[in-house]
Amino acid sequence: MSAWVAFxxxxxxxxxxxxxxxLRRNPIHGALFLVANLGAVAVLYLMLGAExxxxxxxxxxxxxxxxxxxxxxxxxxxxxxxxxxxxxxxVRLLAPPLGVLLFLxxxxxxxxxxxxxxxxxxxxxxxxxxxGRALFVRYLFPFELTSVLLLAAMVGVLLLxxxxxx
Amino acid sequence: xxxxxxxxxxxxxxxxxxxxVGVVIRRNPLVIFMSLELMLNAANLALxxxxxxxxxLDGQAxxxxxxxxxxxxxxxxxxxxxxIFRVRRRLSVDDLSLMRW
Numbered sequence: 001m002s003a004w005v006a007f008x009x010x011x012x013x014x015x016x017x018x019x020x021x022x023l024r025r026n027p028i029h030g031a032l033f034l035v036a037n038l039g040a041v042a043v044l045y046l047m048l049g050a051e052x053x054x055x056x057x058x059x060x061x062x063x064x065x066x067x068x069x070x071x072x073x074x075x076x077x078x079x080x081x082x083x084x085x086x087x088x089x090x091v092r093l094l095a096p097p098l099g100v101l102l103f104l105x106x107x108x109x110x111x112x113x114x115x116x117x118x119x120x121x122x123x124x125x126x127x128x129x130x131x132g133r134a135l136f137v138r139y140l141f142p143f144e145l146t147s148v149l150l151l152a153a154m155v156g157v158l159l160l161x162x163x164x165x166x
Numbered sequence: 167x168x169x170x171x172x173x174x175x176x177x178x179x180x181x182x183x184x185x186x187v188g189v190v191i192r193r194n195p196l197v198i199f200m201s202l203e204l205m206l207n208a209a210n211l212a213l214x215x216x217x218x219x220x221x222x223l224d225g226q227a228x229x230x231x232x233x234x235x236x237x238x239x240x241x242x243x244x245x246x247x248x249x250i251f252r253v254r255r256r257l258s259v260d261d262l263s264l265m266r267w
Contacts (some may be wrong), residue, residue: 004169005246007169007173022188034204037207044214046216048212050217058176060237072196073196076196086193087260092191095190102183103183107176110175110179111179138227146235150237156245158213160248161245
C-alpha cells in the first residue's frame with residue numbers, strides 16, 4: 001500500500017516537472033525542473049532495486065550534466081530567443097495532439113505486452129556486486145569502448161570551443 | 167509486493183511523449199536538448215523496469231552505457247550551440263536552416 005502511494009507521488013512529481021520543463025519559457029526554470037525530474041526518476045530506480053543507478057543518476061545527470069547545462073545557459077544569455085512571432089505556429093500547434101497519439105501508440109505496443117505469465121520471471125539478484133560483475137565480465141568490451149567515446153567527445157568539444165588563432 | 171512494472175513503463179511512455187512534444191514545440195536549442203535528456207531518461211526508466219520484470223541485470227548495464235552516451239552527447243551538443251551562438255549571436259532553431267533542403 002505504501003509502495004503505491006510512494007509510486008504515485010513520485011510519478012506525479014516526475015510528470016509535473018517534465019511539463020514544467022516543456023512549458024516554462026525561461027531556460028533556467030527548465031533546468032531546475034529537469035533536476036527535479038531526474039531526482040524523481042532516481043527515486044523510481046531505488047524503488048526498482050537499482051541502487052547503483054540511482055546514485056549514478058544523481059551524480060552524473062543531476063550533478064555533472066546539469067552543471068554543464070547551467071553553464072551553457074549562463075554563457076548564452078537566455079531570455080531573448082523565444083520572443084517575437086513564431087513563424088511555424090500552425091505546425092507547432094499540431095504537436096500536442098500528435099503527442100497524445102504517440103503516447104497511445106507507445107501504451108498500446110509496450111505497456112500491453114509487459115505482462116509476463118505469472119511464475120515466468122525469477123526475482124532479480126540485483127546487488128551492486130552482481131552489476132559490477134556483469135559490467136566487467138559480460139559487458140567488458142562495451143565498457144571499455146565507453147572510455148573511447150568519452151575521450152572522442154572531449155577532443156571534439158575542445159576542437160569546437162577553442163578560439164581561432166589567426 | 168511492489169508496484170507492477172507496467173506502471174513504470176507507462177510512466178516512462180508519458181515522460182517520453184512529453185520530451186517529444188518539448189522537442190517539437192520549443193525554439194530554444196537549450197530547452198530542446200533538455201527535452202532530449204528527458205527522453206533518454208524515460209528510455210532508461212523503461213530499461214530498468216524491464217530488467218526488474220525479467221530478473222536480469224542487462225537492463226541496468228545498458229542504462230549505464232546510455233548515461234555515458236548522454237554525457238558525451240550533451241558535451242558535444244552544447245559546444246556546437248555555443249559555437250553557433252558565437253557566429254550568429256542569436257539562439258533559435260528556426261534560424262538554422264542552412265543545411266535544410
